[in-house]
Amino acid sequence: MGSLRDVLSPFTAWKHVIETPVTLKNPIGREAADRYRGFHQNDTEKCIGCGSCETICQNAAIDMVPVDDPKEGDSGLRPQIDYGRCCWCALCVDVCMTGSLTMSNEYTWVDTDPDAFRFIPGVDEKPWDAIAKGYQRPGERMLSGLTRPEMMEMEPEARIDNFDEIVAGYSREQAVLEADRCVECGLCVATCPVHMDIPDYIAAIREGDYDLGTQILYETNPFSEVCGRVCTHKCETVCAAQYEGEPIAIRWLKRHIIDNVSEERRLEIVGTPQVLPTGRKVAIVGAGPAGLTTAYDLARQGHAVTVYEAQDHAGGMMRYGIPEYRLPYDALDRDIAVIRAQGVEIKTGVRIGSDITLAQLKADNDAVVLGIGLHMGRSTRVPGSDAPGVEAAIDLLRRITAGEEVPVPKKVAVIGGGNVAMDIARSMARLQKQKYGAVGVTVTALEDFAHFLADKEEVTESIEEGIEILDARGPQEMVTFKSGKRKGEVKGLRTWKVISIFDDQGRFAPQYDEADEIVHEAEMVVEAIGQMADVSLLGDELTEALQWNRGRIAVDADGHTSEPWLWAGGDSVHGPDVIHAVADGHKLAASVSAMLAAKAEVAK
Amino acid sequence: MRELIEHLTPRYSLGAPVFQRPGLTFVDVKRDKLRALLLDLRDKHGFTHLVLLTAVDWLEEGRFQLTYLLNNRAADQTLGLRLYLDRANPMGDTIHDIWPTAATYQRELREMFGIAFPGSPRVDEEFILEGWTDMPPYRRDFDTLAYSQQTFVERGGRETHEPRATMKHKLYPEG
Numbered sequence: 034m035g036s037l038r039d040v041l042s043p044f045t046a047w048k049h050v051i052e053t054p055v056t057l058k059n060p061i062g063r064e065a066a067d068r069y070r071g072f073h074q075n076d077t078e079k080c081i082g083c084g085s086c087e088t089i090c091q092n093a094a095i096d097m098v099p100v101d102d103p104k105e106g107d108s109g110l111r112p113q114i115d116y117g118r119c120c121w122c123a124l125c126v127d128v129c130m131t132g133s134l135t136m137s138n139e140y141t142w143v144d145t146d147p148d149a150f151r152f153i154p155g156v157d158e159k160p161w162d163a164i165a166k167g168y169q170r171p172g173e174r175m176l177s178g179l180t181r182p183e184m185m186e187m188e189p190e191a192r193i194d195n196f197d198e199i200v201a202g203y204s205r206e207q208a209v210l211e212a213d214r215c216v217e218c219g220l221c222v223a224t225c226p227v228h229m230d231i232p233d234y235i236a237a238i239r240e241g242d243y244d245l246g247t248q249i250l251y252e253t254n255p256f257s258e259v260c261g262r263v264c265t266h267k268c269e270t271v272c273a274a275q276y277e278g279e280p281i282a283i284r285w286l287k288r289h290i291i292d293n294v295s296e297e298r299r300l301e302i303v304g305t306p307q308v309l310p311t312g313r314k315v316a317i318v319g320a321g322p323a324g325l326t327t328a329y330d331l332a333r334q335g336h337a338v339t340v341y342e343a344q345d346h347a348g349g350m351m352r353y354g355i356p357e358y359r360l361p362y363d364a365l366d367r368d369i370a371v372i373r374a375q376g377v378e379i380k381t382g383v384r385i386g387s388d389i390t391l392a393q394l395k396a397d398n399d400a401v402v403l404g405i406g407l408h409m410g411r412s413t414r415v416p417g418s419d420a421p422g423v424e425a426a427i428d429l430l431r432r433i434t435a436g437e438e439v440p441v442p443k444k445v446a447v448i449g450g451g452n453v454a455m456d457i458a459r460s461m462a463r464l465q466k467q468k469y470g471a472v473g474v475t476v477t478a479l480e481d482f483a484h485f486l487a488d489k490e491e492v493t494e495s496i497e498e499g500i501e502i503l504d505a506r507g508p509q510e511m512v513t514f515k516s517g518k519r520k521g522e523v524k525g526l527r528t529w530k531v532i533s534i535f536d537d538q539g540r541f542a543p544q545y546d547e548a549d550e551i552v553h554e555a556e557m558v559v560e561a562i563g564q565m566a567d568v569s570l571l572g573d574e575l576t577e578a579l580q581w582n583r584g585r586i587a588v589d590a591d592g593h594t595s596e597p598w599l600w601a602g603g604d605s606v607h608g609p610d611v612i613h614a615v616a617d618g619h620k621l622a623a624s625v626s627a628m629l630a631a632k633a634e635v636a637k
Numbered sequence: 638m639r640e641l642i643e644h645l646t647p648r649y650s651l652g653a654p655v656f657q658r659p660g661l662t663f664v665d666v667k668r669d670k671l672r673a674l675l676l677d678l679r680d681k682h683g684f685t686h687l688v689l690l691t692a693v694d695w696l697e698e699g700r701f702q703l704t705y706l707l708n709n710r711a712a713d714q715t716l717g718l719r720l721y722l723d724r725a726n727p728m729g730d731t732i733h734d735i736w737p738t739a740a741t742y743q744r745e746l747r748e749m750f751g752i753a754f755p756g757s758p759r760v761d762e763e764f765i766l767e768g769w770t771d772m773p774p775y776r777r778d779f780d781t782l783a784y785s786q787q788t789f790v791e792r793g794g795r796e797t798h799e800p801r802a803t804m805k806h807k808l809y810p811e812g
Binding site (some may be wrong): 068082083084087090091092093095096097098099102103104108110111115116147148151218220222223228232277 | 750781782785786789791792794795796797798799800801804805807808809
């Protein structure tokens with residue numbers, strides 16, 4: 034029942050008919066507020082195609098579509114947005130890892146084709162692409178943290194007189210915090226030489242399922258405990274988190290998984306070969322990461338594998354190159370124990386060439402794999418480089434590991450700026466501290482600090498430990514005693530300031546400022562400028578027969594040499610790096626295994 | 638403001654105040670003291686304006702928070718009263734007789750959070766959601782994406798690509 038007012042009020046409204054309307058006649062084209070959330074903009078150069086925008090979208094409005102070929106750290110995909118679904122909430126902008134995705138304040142657009150409202154911002158050109166106004170995420174990385182939890186490390190004073198491991202590893206709380214920063218985009222997987230399932234094992238940490246984590250690690254890498262400590266972690270250089278903060282500490286998270294699974298449990302999880310023995314025999318020369326990974330894969334396929342190792346213990350450069358304070362021997366031994374458990378026989382203290390010949394191995398096996406590493410130090414060949422007191426870094430490191438007596442003078446000079454130079458400098462510093470209570474090591478590197486080869490943390494930690502690092506110094510001469518009882522022995526290193534290292538064509542041709550000369554006092558000068566493979570085990574005949582590539586044994590993509598029975602991989606073929614050696618090991622095993630399978634077919 | 642809070646705290650057993658910034662203060666209040674406090678504030682202390690009434694879903698704590706934001710125009714002071722309700726059976730008290738505009742807020746909270754305000758005018762009528770049958774959508778356990786996928790038709794011609802699989806396919810197909 035309406036009142037009288039209800040009946041009359043429509044007529045009273047007529048009094049407004051001559052007033053100016055407060056509504057807009059044509060709202061199209063009216064500018065929105067400065068921070069209005071309108072159509073998206075994407076800086077496609079900045080975008081890495083991680084797909085976090087698609088994952089977070091609550092309306093399934095975003096598809097990742099190929100725009101370019103993928104390359105390291107960039108999937109080549111870019112977000113395509115369906116504006117029939119977009120609710121303009123801007124979560125995609127808030128989660129964007131690079132800050133490439135923003136919103137303009139343009140919101141009006143008329144088109145009769147519904148499909149026009151689905152496009153790739155930044156790729157399909159739009160009138161609002163250059164509008165500066167609109168919504169940008171306030172501040173950096175609102176939805177996830179910018180920094181890693183701080184890793185507990187031994188203080189320099191506590192670590193300098195011993196070889197105890199420096200890094201403590203993450204606690205459960207720290208690891209979960211760090212795992213939570215990962216958006217699981219998986220861009221890192223392509224960059225890892227063995228393509229470890231990084232997002233999956235990080236997810237396992239978040240779930241607290243370390244058994245699953247271990248299982249995932251072992252699918253691609255039998256040296257996860259080693260790699261969790263010393264991997265060159267190329268994955269972290271492409272991590273989506275690095276653009277506005279620190280990359281995820283992938284290496285430390287890997288270590289965290291292994292740290293939380295006992296050796297016995299690890300053996301249970303990995304298990305033993307579940308196939309019948311094939312009766313095929315493979316000999317592997319060198320018990321380093323390449324050789325042992327090959328052995329692990331082949332043994333799990335049922336082949337009988339024997340690894341021959343010249344040193345007294347297995348591990349290769351992981352044991353005899355990397356110092357114990359970075360990689361404790363028992364950590365390495367746990368990785369090797371799992372490989373041994375697969376039935377791999379490791380014969381240590383057997384040198385091929387002298388104890389057994391390669392010809393003998395060829396005769397006794399279906400295939401032979403060389404993973405001999407780079408165990409001979411290169412020399413600077415400057416005057417005096419053959420004098421007593423001049424040492425090769427790689428040889429000294431091996432002797433320290435083997436427990437041999439090494440000379441420890443009060444003053445040591447190291448030539449080189451890579452990680453091996455840091456390893457020997459820090460090892461000698463520890464021995465000096467033990468013997469004299471003081472450190473006296475000077476590292477002279479050809480490169481300046483802006484182009485340094487060693488890892489940043491290695492340089493930082495070396496300096497913390499009292500080691501002097503001089504950049505851009507080129508060795509000219511090992512200064513020796515000219516007379517007296519120590520005549521001919523080293524007493525110092527003479528260096529010049531480096532002006533440039535390479536010439537216009539990029540060839541190695543150092544230029545020096547001869548006026549800037551220093552003589553570094555030292556009774557030992559260590560050369561750490563690179564290593565080469567000791568290929569004397571091949572013998573003359575095989576050396577002649579094999580094809581070579583710039584001093585390295587030439588191999589095809591699978592690691593097969595020019596001899597049908599012989600494969601080669603690891604550092605000696607592809608340069609020094611544990612994870613690359615593991616990748617090589619998988620490749621070698623796959624190639625050898627394919628050949629053995631073909632042989633079995635023929636035998637039928 | 639501090640004086641007023643000191644005056645009110647023992648009378649209405651208020652919680653510890655948070656002085657957010659000059660002119661903005663928050664304080665917790667128990668449900669049984671709310672009505673008396675609101676009347677006191679409105680009639681004796683100049684808080685004549687209800688700025689808004691809203692809620693927060695503290696899913697992990699099993700409770701909803703109601704926030705009554707009041708303003709004293711003359712003193713340029715805003716006071717936020719926070720009140721907690723059991724999430725399992727969320728029941729608020731209507732204040733539409735104190736501020737008529739509260740009825741609209743309460744109707745919205747009923748629809749978006751599922752908080753009941755018995756006696757509030759038209760509280761059970763649809764507010765902005767038409768024909769809604771699902772869980773109240775501002776509850777944090779409401780899965781927006783799943784709802785959107787179930788409810789809305791996918792427009793044809795869409796295809797997405799997973800970054801990791803794309804990179805594997807193109808960069809290392811054999812590995």
